Amino acid sequence: MRISFLLHNAYALGGTIRTTFNLAAALAGQGHQVEIASVFRHLDTPELPLDPRISLQHLVDMRRKHPAYEGGHPLHAQPAVVFPAGESRYRQYSRLTDERIGRWLAGLDTDVVVGTRPGLNVHLARQAPRGLVRVAQEHLTLETHSARLALTLRRLYPRLNAVTTTTEADAAAYRRRLRLTGVRVRAVPNSVPELAVTPSGLDAKFVVAAGRLVPVKRYGDLIRAFAKVVVERPDWGLRLYGAGVQREALARQIGELGLGGHVRLMGQVIPIEPELAKGSVLAVSSAMESFGMTIVEGMRAGLPVVSTDCPLGPGEIITHGVDGLLVPPGDCDAMAAALLGLINDDDRRHAMGRAALHTAQHYDPDRIAGLCAALFEQLLAERRGLRRHVTGHAVGAAYAANDLAHAAVRRAKRALKAR
Structure with missing residues (x-):
């Protein structure tokens, strides 16, 4: 098959870029x-x-010092x-990107085109x-x-x-x-390649965490939980990898809690996998x-993982x-207790670590690429069998009209209440 992916910015860092590169390599x-x-x-x-x-x-070339800028x-x-x-990235896009994406799509000599964020998927639907x-x-x-974007997706994704x-x-x-009548909706998890380094021996006295230092990651909660851990196990430390807007606030929190000798902000490290293998427990506080x-x-x-049971991924992985x-x-009390449960029990920590290695195989790139390829082949077979995807546009327009009608009714009711 010929498969084309459309990314926002393949030259940056991010989970979508990483998983797209992983999947593309496995498909190749x-x-x-x-x-x-x-x-x-x-x-x-x-x-x-x-x-x-x-x-x-x-x-679109955005290299500021390049002649092609x-x-x-x-x-x-x-x-x-x-x-x-x-879409959250809307201000970065323009009539220029509309034109360039449309031209690229029109000239594709491929079997399957894959969009990797809602705004780009809308381009696929329209162009x-x-x-x-x-x-x-x-x-x-x-x-x-946003509700506005969801309405757009409901109208256009049926295409x-x-x-x-x-x-x-x-x-x-x-x-x-x-x-989405007539559209296949499938759960296909992200792929993660096998480590190029030896897995952890789980004997180092470090808990590790990694991610962007942003509010949704709730690293302040993790630091507060670890303050409770060191009361019982002062011989253990926390290494937090990543960069972001909360770095200064987290550094202040570490100082205020007197954790300077136990919690370290390690900065952004690429690749991160060898650093994770230096720890004995992974913590996720999102x-x-x-x-x-x-x-x-x-x-x-x-590594065994201690994670919040937040929506949506952790509970499906762990x-x-x-x-x-x-x-x-x-x-924070539950997080501290869970961490101590693994820190204080070597046998349990090692048993869960072995189980974690087994679980990780489920996300092997070859397996995930196989799932994607099977879906693509099925869709191609339907195309070649002339089972045309003809109803989506009409269905989407009908749903959108229904949504707009309901929105108009709600506005009218609010106006009446305001009188």
Whole structure:
């Protein structure tokens, strides 16, 4: 098969980029012809390693000191009309990106085109030739999208052939809320390659955590929980990897709690996997995880995981009491107790670490690529069998009209109440 991926920016860092590169490499390894188009390019080379078998091109050059820089293009000063206004990245898009993405889609010589964020999936729905199999990937969750964007997706996603989510819970939400008649909605988890280093021996006295230092990760909760851990086990430490807007606040919190000798902010490290393998337990304190790449990466390193049972990913990855422990979000006492339960019990920690290694195999890139390839082949077979995807546009328009009618009724009721 010929498979084309459309990414926001393949030259940056991020979970969507990493998992797309992993999947593309695995598909190429299975004999498929794979290409990636990056809407934007701000560096000469990608931050993350890309398999040389994969073709990479960019659509808009944003390298400021490069002769090809297009940030000053007249069309880039005009707001986008195809990329949806309800999408969080909307201000980065423009009439220039509308034109470039549309031109790229129109010229594709491929079997399957895959979008990797809602705004790009809308481009697929509106601009991709009908002869292509069009697949929308959801790397966040439906719940995280604005009501305005959800309405747009409900209207346009019926033009697509399939939507894939990273969890079964999110797939169920798409089926229930968007009612995508004629569109296959499948849960396909992210893939995580096997470590290039030896898994942890689980004897180092460190808990590790990794991710962006942003509010949703709730690292302040983890630090408060670890303050309780060191009261009982002052010989253990916490290493927190990542960069972000909360670094200074977290550093102050560490100082105020007197944890300077126990909790270290390690900064952003690439690759992260060898650092995870230096720890003995992985901690995840998030309020929300659309999937949980770090959880699987920790399991690949042989670490048992203590995680909040937040929506949506952790509970689908971790089997409580087998390869990790799940605690209520925001419950620092429960997090501390779970960490101490593994710190104080070597046998249990090692048993869960072995189970975590086994669980991680479920996310092997070859397996996940096989799931994707099977879905793509099925969709292609339907195309070739002339089972045309003809009802989606009409169904989507009907649902959108219904939504707009209900919205008008609600506005009228509010106006009456205000009188």
